[in-house]
Amino acid sequence: xxxxxxxxxxxxxxLGHVRSANIAAAALExxxxxxxxxxxPPHKELAAGSPSPSDRLAMTKLxxxxxxxxxxxxxxxAREGKSYTSDTLRQLKILYxxxxxxxxxxxDMLLTIDQWHEPEAVMTLASIAVFxxxxxxxxxxxxxxxxxxxxxxxxxxxxxxxPVEAASTHxxxxxxxxxxxxxxxxxxxxxxxxxxxxxxxPNFDWLREQAYAYLAPKRIAHVQGTEQEARRLAERWxxxxxxxxEAAIVHDITKKLxxxxxxxxxxxxxxxxxxxxxxxxxxxxxxxxxxxxAELFGCPExxxxxxxxxxxxxxxMTALEQIIYLADYIEPGRNxxxxxxxxxxxxxxxxxxxxxxxxxxxxxxxxxxxxxxxKNTADAQAWFSARLKSRGLEPVxxxxxxxxxx
Numbered sequence: 001x002x003x004x005x006x007x008x009x010x011x012x013x014x015l016g017h018v019r020s021a022n023i024a025a026a027a028l029e030x031x032x033x034x035x036x037x038x039x040x041p042p043h044k045e046l047a048a049g050s051p052s053p054s055d056r057l058a059m060t061k062l063x064x065x066x067x068x069x070x071x072x073x074x075x076x077x078a079r080e081g082k083s084y085t086s087d088t089l090r091q092l093k094i095l096y097x098x099x100x101x102x103x104x105x106x107x108d109m110l111l112t113i114d115q116w117h118e119p120e121a122v123m124t125l126a127s128i129a130v131f132x133x134x135x136x137x138x139x140x141x142x143x144x145x146x147x148x149x150x151x152x153x154x155x156x157x158x159x160x161x162x163p164v165e166a167a168s169t170h171x172x173x174x175x176x177x178x179x180x181x182x183x184x185x186x187x188x189x190x191x192x193x194x195x196x197x198x199x200x201x202p203n204f205d206w207l208r209e210q211a212y213a214y215l216a217p218k219r220i221a222h223v224q225g226t227e228q229e230a231r232r233l234a235e236r237w238x239x240x241x242x243x244x245x246e247a248a249i250v251h252d253i254t255k256k257l258x259x260x261x262x263x264x265x266x267x268x269x270x271x272x273x274x275x276x277x278x279x280x281x282x283x284x285x286x287x288x289x290x291x292x293x294a295e296l297f298g299c300p301e302x303x304x305x306x307x308x309x310x311x312x313x314x315x316x317m318t319a320l321e322q323i324i325y326l327a328d329y330i331e332p333g334r335n336x337x338x339x340x341x342x343x344x345x346x347x348x349x350x351x352x353x354x355x356x357x358x359x360x361x362x363x364x365x366x367x368x369x370x371x372x373x374x375k376n377t378a379d380a381q382a383w384f385s386a387r388l389k390s391r392g393l394e395p396v397x398x399x400x401x402x403x404x405x406x
Contacts, residue, residue: 013188014188022068049198051197055191102126107132166183202246259281313376322355342357356388
């Protein structure tokens, strides 16, 4: 029985780790490949802001599924103190006394392995597998392997094949810039985004693909238009354009669900509904969509709230909440109802004026259907009306004559 052991910080585990393990596994044909995240690496400190040990273990488990026989172990995370390889190998030798343990290292690690804690124990307990870089024209790896064999009796497997060049430090820098997705397996990237580890923000192409999968096909054009409008409005009013885009992309994510399905999500997310919401799928999708986006994509609270209020509005809305409310209303695909031209013009002239008009139009539409408007909408319209009055401004004139589309 042969077990390949791959240790490291895995902060995060990336495609370079996965490819290295796959190359080594193809060459050595182990029965199992154990990925072992270090608790406290002996030669370096974990980067500031690193995820919890449980998060690193969870990501490593996901990455390990990309390797035949791959499995992540918590033997070092569960052990106090620094993560010395010799201690880990002793522990594994007790668990697998008949197995050949093969410890996978990079070129630089092999060249300094005799400076590690208890190097003789390391090379007695396990064979060493190392990649020989094509650029190693001096044969440094081969020379070091011979020296280690002569000094410690070490068994060294020199592997051909260049792993993917990827550095965890660089990936951590890319993730807050909505980059780095191509250096991570899909499952690890999704985990990072869901928990917003490393200050990560989702790649927009990835976020659109994920969010659109939950939409009815005819709804996609509307969401695309809302994103376009939200970006323009955010730029016009000096708000964060990327936050506006993110909120717009996910704002209708549960729109196609039936009333029964909406209520199931409300129960899941402990959403308490009022009488008006209990009878309206249109109102519910903003509540469930906000909770769903937070769980699925780790959206921060200000984006979640912009989704939550994009249907009813509420008094004293934030600028982002107003932008998403209005972008949903006036996106380029909307047409054919009275007040639209005035609302579009107002949205780029005065946000208070646009919100008051949009809310007034929404109230009129609901009442025209013989329904009672939601209290939040009525309160919001009254609040913005009072705000206009305090500023000495008049509301935009408007008379309803054509219905507003859903």
